[in-house]
Amino acid sequence: MSERFDAIVVGAGPAGCSAAYAMAKEGLHVLVIERGEYPGSKNVSGALLHSHVLSSLFPNFWEEAPVERFVTQRKLSFLTPDTSLTVDFRDDYFAKPPYNGFTVLRSKFDPWLAKKAEDAGALIMTGTQVDDFLWEGDRVMGVKTRKQDGEVLAHVVIIAEGANSILTQKAGLRGDMSPHEMAIGAKEVIRLSEEIINERFNLKGNEGASIHYIGECTGGVPGGGFLYTNMNSISLGLVCRISDLAKKRLKIFELVERFKSHPHIRSLIAGGVLKEYSGHMIPEGGYKAIPKLFRGGLLVVGEAASLNFNNGLILRGIDYAMASGMAAARTVSLARSNGDFSEKGLSRYRKELEGSFVLKDMKRFKGLPDILSNPRIFSTYPDLLCSLGREMFQVTGGERRRVLSIFNEVRRREGSRAGIGRIIKDLLKMGYQI
Amino acid sequence: MNMDEKISMTCYHLGREKPHIKVDVGVCRTCDLKPCLYVCPVENYRLEDDEIQFSCDACVECGACRVACSPGAVQWSYPQGGFGVCFRFG
Numbered sequence: 107m108s109e110r111f112d113a114i115v116v117g118a119g120p121a122g123c124s125a126a127y128a129m130a131k132e133g134l135h136v137l138v139i140e141r142g143e144y145p146g147s148k149n150v151s152g153a154l155l156h157s158h159v160l161s162s163l164f165p166n167f168w169e170e171a172p173v174e175r176f177v178t179q180r181k182l183s184f185l186t187p188d189t190s191l192t193v194d195f196r197d198d199y200f201a202k203p204p205y206n207g208f209t210v211l212r213s214k215f216d217p218w219l220a221k222k223a224e225d226a227g228a229l230i231m232t233g234t235q236v237d238d239f240l241w242e243g244d245r246v247m248g249v250k251t252r253k254q255d256g257e258v259l260a261h262v263v264i265i266a267e268g269a270n271s272i273l274t275q276k277a278g279l280r281g282d283m284s285p286h287e288m289a290i291g292a293k294e295v296i297r298l299s300e301e302i303i304n305e306r307f308n309l310k311g312n313e314g315a316s317i318h319y320i321g322e323c324t325g326g327v328p329g330g331g332f333l334y335t336n337m338n339s340i341s342l343g344l345v346c347r348i349s350d351l352a353k354k355r356l357k358i359f360e361l362v363e364r365f366k367s368h369p370h371i372r373s374l375i376a377g378g379v380l381k382e383y384s385g386h387m388i389p390e391g392g393y394k395a396i397p398k399l400f401r402g403g404l405l406v407v408g409e410a411a412s413l414n415f416n417n418g419l420i421l422r423g424i425d426y427a428m429a430s431g432m433a434a435a436r437t438v439s440l441a442r443s444n445g446d447f448s449e450k451g452l453s454r455y456r457k458e459l460e461g462s463f464v465l466k467d468m469k470r471f472k473g474l475p476d477i478l479s480n481p482r483i484f485s486t487y488p489d490l491l492c493s494l495g496r497e498m499f500q501v502t503g504g505e506r507r508r509v510l511s512i513f514n515e516v517r518r519r520e521g522s523r524a525g526i527g528r529i530i531k532d533l534l535k536m537g538y539q540i
Numbered sequence: 541m542n543m544d545e546k547i548s549m550t551c552y553h554l555g556r557e558k559p560h561i562k563v564d565v566g567v568c569r570t571c572d573l574k575p576c577l578y579v580c581p582v583e584n585y586r587l588e589d590d591e592i593q594f595s596c597d598a599c600v601e602c603g604a605c606r607v608a609c610s611p612g613a614v615q616w617s618y619p620q621g622g623f624g625v626c627f628r629f630g
Contacts, residue, residue, distance in 0.1 A: 141618055141621045141622075142621075142622070142626065143553065143622050143626050146627070146630055147625075147626045147627055147628075147630075148601060148624075148625065148626075148627065149627065149630050150627060150630050151630060211629045211630050212627070212629075212630030213627045213628050213629055213630035214629070214630070216630070232621075232622070233621040233622030234621040234622075235618050235619070235620060235621040237617070251621070252620060252621060253621070269603070270601070270602060270603030270606065272616070272617070272618070282607075282611075283606075283607045284607075285575070285579075285607050285608045288604075288607050290579050290581060290602060290604040291581075292581040294546075295629040339629070348575070348579050348604055348607055348608050349575075349608075351575070351578040351579050352573050352574070352575035352577075352578045352579060352608060353573075355578060356578060357577065357578050357583075358578065358579060358580075358581050359543060359546075359580075359581055359582070359583055362581075363541065380541070380546065380549050381549060381628075381629060382549055382550055382551075382627060382628060382629045382630075383546040383547055383549055383550050383581075383582075384550065384581075384600055384625075384627055384629075384630065385580075385581030385582060385600040385602040385604070386600070386602050387602045387603050387604055387607065
């Protein structure tokens with residue numbers, strides 16, 4: 107290919123397609139290169155699609171996009187091997203347009219977004235692996251694909267490769283990724299009929315539920331479980347910090363099997379049929395783990411740039427991906443008008459992100475990864491809450507004790523290491539960072 | 541459910557090119573922690589007679605081994621475009 111594009115986007119996920127769509131709309135000559143057979147064929151969702159960014163691009167997108175259910179129920183469940191304590195939040199406000207968030211299956215949703223970029227004028231090339239860059243001095247001039255004569259030139263390349271981004275490293279934007287800053291997710295899509303899902307989760311029509319699990323499901327490893335209701339299936343999985351799995355000698359796939367056999371989960375998925383098993387990596391290093399975001403002729407967006415948000419209660423990746431893609435698009439449009447694709451010319455990208463929720467929130471909550479490294483959150487506290495539940499509700503015919511004395515007994519049990527001072531300190535830290 | 545049954549539900553397009561991940565078991569022998577055994581979601585790494593046995597077939601291309609393993613143990617690249625895992629739900 108001898109033509110030169112204004113921009114090449116590597117990866118046709120939400121970050122890449124948002125960037126491509128916005129640039130194509132501005133009249134730029136854009137090529138999106140996707141390694142999968144079709145957009146979304148390598149992608150896995152472990153969170154909801156929160157609507158706000160997508161609805162700014164496509165108002166009423168839910169009328170045409172292949173989303174599953176709008177989520178009105180958000181639950182957080184603490185688990186021990188045989189008990190669970192659940193906080194159940196339900197809000198009918200989330201059942202009204204523009205809806206707060208949707209469950210999605212990425213192999214169905216991503217092709218729709220890619221088609222939008224294509225309709226806007228971007229060229230989408232699937233089944234093509236980008237292995238490296240073309241350089242002119244220290245400036246990126248294009249990409250090398252693994253195809254014969256597969257070099258393609260562009261004024262700017264946008265890396266939208268996802269969490270497992272080799273190109274970000276090849277470009278010298280970051281060194282090796284640390285296992286402390288990455289989590290591995292394993293997920294099953296389990297088929298259940300719409301009627302059974304609605305009945306089991308107390309849902310009407312297209313309403314959906316999202317449940318996060320903390321405790322026994324990860325064997326005390328920082329991370330958690332998730333359950334999302336799709337239209338005719340359940341997405342169920344675990345996310346565990348990579349460094350801690352090995353340290354605790356817990357196998358992610360065995361934890362998934364154990365999670366599925368927990369009494370709380372077993373009844374929710376009973377009669378379901380496995381349709382797909384998948385795995386995906388997730389950046390969890392927060393603000394500190396963000397690589398350098400640009401250099402001459404190059405920008406990095408979405409999870410390739412470790413842009414996402416997780417505080418245990420809410421996980422956000424797709425809206426961060428799309429917002430960063432759009433910020434990259436604005437930067438490239440401006441660089442093109444100025445005819446300046448140098449590092450300086452693209453430095454506006456960082457400022458765009460600093461001015462949006464993307465870096466504002468990641469910076470404000472930069473302490474989250476450390477807070478979420480606290481082992482008490484993943485074993486001691488779920489245990490404490492569930493044991494407290496049992497003590498409170500168990501009727502023995504003996505003398506009834508005060509809640510405070512039950513609490514004190516439970517927290518003093520061997521191995522709990524939950525001194526009052528420690529609990530207060532943890533609560534204050536969480537209150538400050540969540 | 542065992543791993544073979546599980547991954548039988550996942551779609552793959554297997555190409556004829558050489559495996560996209562190469563494992564140097566010499567480095568694995570010196571690795572005490574063997575994180576690959578715990579982080580690979582499809583059990584592509586197994587321990588047989590104290591040696592790591594690796595198969596690339598069920599790989600979901602997550603990159604967990606690339607991040608977790610000792611430097612030099614795994615040479616990681618993506619499969620040829622259009623090949624490898626192909627999620628139908630995601």
